[in-house]
Amino acid sequence: MIDVLLADDQALVRDGFRALIDREPDLRVVAEAVDGVEAIAQARRHRPAVVLMDIRMPNIDGLTATARVLALPDPPRVLVLTTFDRDDWVYEALRAGASGFLLKDVRGHQLTDAIRTVAAGEALLAPSVTRRLIEQFVSRAPQRPPAALPELTERERDVLRLLAGGLSNAEIARSLVIGHSTVKTHVNRLLTKLGLRDRAQAVVYAYESGFVRPGG
Known part of the structure; x- marks a missing residue:
């Protein structure tokens, strides 16, 4: 079973992600967070395999929260999600240690497949993200x-x-x-x-x- 933490300040988004994830037999949502501060605390408490991390959140943004979550002992994989296809955010997310980056307009099966991919230790980028952002x-x-x-x-x-x-x-x-x-x-x-x-x-x-x- 792959335990997932949802970190997003929009309740509707979290509800949608939870519905998609919990219907999969090998995935489950173990906690939710409304900002970066809570994401760090919940990751420390629940030790999920994967964190779905929104970039734009109050108090502590998703990039900072990603770096802090990955500094925890035996850290989870972080899959960054955002509504914005911003090259600088993608690059900074990778530098912070994120294992993947997806836009929020992905299909449900793409999201659940992405969770499995990063949980297995692979990296994943949105199809629109290529090496141009690195270069x-x-x-x-x-x-x-x-x-x-x-x-x-x-x-x-x-x-x-x-x-x-x-x-x-x-x-x-x-x-x-x-x-x-x-x-x-x-x-x-x-x-x-x-x-x-x-x-x-x-x-x-x-x-x-x-x-x-x-x-x-």
């Missing part, structure tokens, strides 16, 4: 010398480059002509070697380290 904001930072990442094997570096380009495991497998399970193994190994939590962190790391260049 746009990383390009504003001072350019670093390209990172060689000698701790990674050549194949792991290949996988990281494709991962940074927004490719799924299946697409990486086709590109490198290897099996899907082999891709998962490479991804898990590079995450461990680089001390990263998930694919979302790996994408940000690939650009910020200089391993992948904006526009490259």
Whole structure:
């Protein structure tokens, strides 16, 4: 069973999400929060597997709450939801440690599938979100010398480059002509070697380290 915490200041939104989630046999809502302060407290109390976090909330916004929730011992995965397709918010959510980003106009099955995806340790971005947002904001930072990442094997570096380009495991497998399970193994190994939590962190790391260049 995947326990979910809903954090949104609109009761109607929370009710809608709860109705969608609770009808799934493997998902359940264990708590709700109306602002970032309550989201942090409820995450600490209930220890959910996934937090659905709205960005625009009173007292403490969703980005700040995400960072604080992920600083808790054995933190949950955070799936950020918003009505606004703002590149800067998406990037800051990823930097804060969110595992996924979705717009609130997604279909019900897309939302429940997203919860399962991030609970399983994968990263998820809305279909409208591509590597342009990473490139746009990383390009504003001072350019670093390209990172060689000698701790990674050549194949792991290949996988990281494709991962940074927004490719799924299946697409990486086709590109490198290897099996899907082999891709998962490479991804898990590079995450461990680089001390990263998930694919979302790996994408940000690939650009910020200089391993992948904006526009490259």
